[in-house]
Amino acid sequence: MTSSVTGSVLILGGARSGKSSFAEALVTASGLDMVYVATGRAWDGEMTARIAEHRGRRGPDWETLEEPLALVDCLKAIDAPGRVVLIDCLTLWVTNLMMEERDMASEFARLADYMPTAAARLIFVSNEVGLGIVPENRMARDFRDHAGRLHQIVAAKAAEVYFIAAGLPLKMKG
Amino acid sequence: MTSSVTGSVLILGGARSGKSSFAEALVTASGLDMVYVATGRAWDGEMTARIAEHRGRRGPDWETLEEPLALVDCLKAIDAPGRVVLIDCLTLWVTNLMMEERDMASEFARLADYMPTAAARLIFVSNEVGLGIVPENRMARDFRDHAGRLHQIVAAKAAEVYFIAAGLPLKMKG
Amino acid sequence: MTSSVTGSVLILGGARSGKSSFAEALVTASGLDMVYVATGRAWDGEMTARIAEHRGRRGPDWETLEEPLALVDCLKAIDAPGRVVLIDCLTLWVTNLMMEERDMASEFARLADYMPTAAARLIFVSNEVGLGIVPENRMARDFRDHAGRLHQIVAAKAAEVYFIAAGLPLKMKG
Numbered sequence: 001m002t003s004s005v006t007g008s009v010l011i012l013g014g015a016r017s018g019k020s021s022f023a024e025a026l027v028t029a030s031g032l033d034m035v036y037v038a039t040g041r042a043w044d045g046e047m048t049a050r051i052a053e054h055r056g057r058r059g060p061d062w063e064t065l066e067e068p069l070a071l072v073d074c075l076k077a078i079d080a081p082g083r084v085v086l087i088d089c090l091t092l093w094v095t096n097l098m099m100e101e102r103d104m105a106s107e108f109a110r111l112a113d114y115m116p117t118a119a120a121r122l123i124f125v126s127n128e129v130g131l132g133i134v135p136e137n138r139m140a141r142d143f144r145d146h147a148g149r150l151h152q153i154v155a156a157k158a159a160e161v162y163f164i165a166a167g168l169p170l171k172m173k174g
Numbered sequence: 175m176t177s178s179v180t181g182s183v184l185i186l187g188g189a190r191s192g193k194s195s196f197a198e199a200l201v202t203a204s205g206l207d208m209v210y211v212a213t214g215r216a217w218d219g220e221m222t223a224r225i226a227e228h229r230g231r232r233g234p235d236w237e238t239l240e241e242p243l244a245l246v247d248c249l250k251a252i253d254a255p256g257r258v259v260l261i262d263c264l265t266l267w268v269t270n271l272m273m274e275e276r277d278m279a280s281e282f283a284r285l286a287d288y289m290p291t292a293a294a295r296l297i298f299v300s301n302e303v304g305l306g307i308v309p310e311n312r313m314a315r316d317f318r319d320h321a322g323r324l325h326q327i328v329a330a331k332a333a334e335v336y337f338i339a340a341g342l343p344l345k346m347k348g
Numbered sequence: 349m350t351s352s353v354t355g356s357v358l359i360l361g362g363a364r365s366g367k368s369s370f371a372e373a374l375v376t377a378s379g380l381d382m383v384y385v386a387t388g389r390a391w392d393g394e395m396t397a398r399i400a401e402h403r404g405r406r407g408p409d410w411e412t413l414e415e416p417l418a419l420v421d422c423l424k425a426i427d428a429p430g431r432v433v434l435i436d437c438l439t440l441w442v443t444n445l446m447m448e449e450r451d452m453a454s455e456f457a458r459l460a461d462y463m464p465t466a467a468a469r470l471i472f473v474s475n476e477v478g479l480g481i482v483p484e485n486r487m488a489r490d491f492r493d494h495a496g497r498l499h500q501i502v503a504a505k506a507a508e509v510y511f512i513a514a515g516l517p518l519k520m521k522g
Contacts, residue, residue: 012514014304014479015315016322046315074312075347126511130362131188132306132480133488141363148364155514163513165337166186166329168346172407172516186477189489190496220489223428304363314481339476339511340503341362342520 007159007174008115008122012151015127016168023086023125024058032084032121036064037074039093054088067146068096071078072110075118083120090126090154098139108153115157124154128163177343181333181348182296185207186325189301192341197260197299198232206258206295210238213267228262233272242270249292253306257294268320272313278320282327284339288330298328300339355507355522356463356470360499363475366515371434371473372406378468380432384412385422388443402436416444420458423466431468438474438502442494446487451496456501463505472502476511 009026013019026032036058042048055064069076071093075085087093097107115122128151130144155161160174183200187193201208208234216222229238241248245267249259261267271281289296304318304323329335334348357374360369375382384406386510395434403412419441423433435441447457463470476499478492503509508522 010514014302014307014322015318016304016326018322018326070220128362129307130305130364131476131478133477133483133492134363135307144307144363148362148366151513152364152366152515155516161514163514163518165325165336166184166348167326167333168329169346170337170346170517170518172513188476189482189492190478190500192496192500286490301478302482304479309481335422339499339520340358340509341500342503342509343519344511344520 001077008118008154010124010126010151010154010158010159011164011169012126012159012162013080013129013164014131017164018053019125019127020088021057021167022162022164022169023088023123025085027084027123028085030121032082033080034062035078035083035085035120035132036062037071037085037087038064038066039068039071039087039089039096041096045074068093068140069100069102072107072114075114075120075122079120081117083118084123084124085120086123088125090124090150091129091147093098094150098143098146104149108150111150112153112157115154116127124158126151180330182292182298182331183348184298184300184325184328184332184337185338185343186300186302186336187338188305189337193299193338194228194295194303194339195231196336197262197297199311201258201260201297204295205257206256207254207295208236209252209257209259210236210239211245211259211261212240213245213261213263214240215242215266215270221268225310228245241332242267242276243276246281246288247290249288249294249296253292253294256299259294260297260299264298264304264324265321268317268324272320278323282324285324286327288308289328298332300325300328318334349384354420356466356472356502356505357522358472358474358499358502358509359512359517360474360476361512362479365512367473367475367512368402368436369405370510370512370516370517371436371471375381375471376434377435378432380430381428382410383426383431383433383468384410385419385433385435386412386414387416387419387435387437387444389416389440389444401466408493408501417448417450420455420462423462423468423470427466427468433468434471434473437472438472438498439477439495442491442498445490446494452497456498457499460501460505463502472506474502476505 011023161172162169208229304322335346336343359371478496509520510517
């Protein structure tokens with residue numbers, strides 16, 4: 001159960017851009033053991049429905065974990081060759097870290113340090129949120145600053161980066 | 175009055191990205207009979223001014239139709255070989271369907287079913303609206319979800335897809 | 349102190365996309381005399397911190413000017429061969445012009461007229477702000493319309509245009 005495809009992947013896109021479907025297709029095509037790490041918390045009915053929809057689409061061949069905060073520890077605990085791990089998504093992780101007032105820079109640095117050492121193939125999905133008008137509220141501005149910084153950090157360590165729009169991938173790196 | 179260029183086109187872009195101008199240039203260069211289908215309703219002065227500006231730019235060689243809701247019926251009624259139809263824009267159609275509480279999935283499915291059967295060349299213009307911060311109001315979130323789904327559906331059926339920024343096209347498909 | 353690289357450059361990107369770093373790398377690599385023109389006004393602590401961070405990153409080899417409004421006059425005053433001028437950023441210039449109720453079309457036209465005559469190499473950085481939901485407030489809508497129009501104008505005159513996401517450049521022209 002090995003693959004010629006190695007290295008981490010970052011998949012960026014807007015709302016309903018098809019980024020999760022693209023990521024899942026990449027994972028399924030890899031032939032590796034598939035693990036899904038959900039960072040989202042089902043804090044309302046809208047989110048619960050979205051998580052259930054994604055889970056139904058993936059089917060029973062995936063192992064599913066939920067980890068809203070300790071993402072790097074979670075990834076280290078399941079790291080193994082022959083495994084592909086889909087992390088969906090980085091923006092929800094950022095949201096959760098902010099809610100808990102964690103130190104963002106050190107959390108991001110831990111992820112950056114871990115990425116090149118991973119035996120598993122890591123596929124990160126994230127929302128690009130920085131292309132609209134500057135938000136009026138401070139927390140939203142901080143959120144998009146954190147998300148933007150994290151995207152730069154992960155993209156720098158990733159072997160491939162895709163930008164998805166209308167379900168179509170645009171390769172930005174790799 | 176035939177053209178070697180066939181298949182539908184989706185042109186995505188942000189506000190004032192030049193997407194309508196790009197679409198109009200594509201239409202003009204086709205040598206086909208030109209029809210413009212406006213989906214927007216002139217519900218205020220800002221919108222009226224924008225519609226008038228677009229109409230003035232196109233000039234008298236275009237046939238112009240206005241159809242805020244029954245887009246697929248409208249396209250079927252005017253369908254003919256040797257004709258190119260510019261639909262401007264899908265996001266306003268989505269807005270109008272939402273206002274009338276139509277079933278979005280079935281409306282989108284009708285368009286998807288029609289597209290491969292069209293004798294006319296269809297050029298769809300639409301706003302990418304999913305790359306900013308998650309909107310606080312529910313209707314805006316629903317709107318960008320609907321728009322995102324529709325873009326994926328139309329892109330899957332289109333022969334060519336372009337993303338426009340600063341007046342410049344980036345080919346994503348075709 | 350000449351360079352084989354000529355012509356203006358437009359660098360578009362979202363918040364924290366890495367567009368300023370990319371621009372600075374382009375400038376540093378040019379081997380030309382480096383001038384930085386800041387269009388931002390430090391009207392609050394958040395902005396002051398951001399300006400200081402950028403200035404610290406650039407280091408002492410840059411000449412730094414601040415010009416919130418008379419951008420074209422400023423560029424003409426320092427124009428010289430063997431010089432590269434980084435203008436950071438166009439969107440803050442648009443904001444300042446709007447605050448002063450200047451005539452946007454004529455300001456933009458002056459810049460467009462100047463660009464092809466410049467002896468210095470001009471590197472413009474700007475925020476793409478038109479890819480989110482239509483803002484509810486009129487001034488924000490006007491702002492993104494002005495920014496979008498300016499991007500089209502500058503892109504048309506530029507030799508190279510880049511779209512930056514996650515720190516990665518996507519060449520759109522040149």
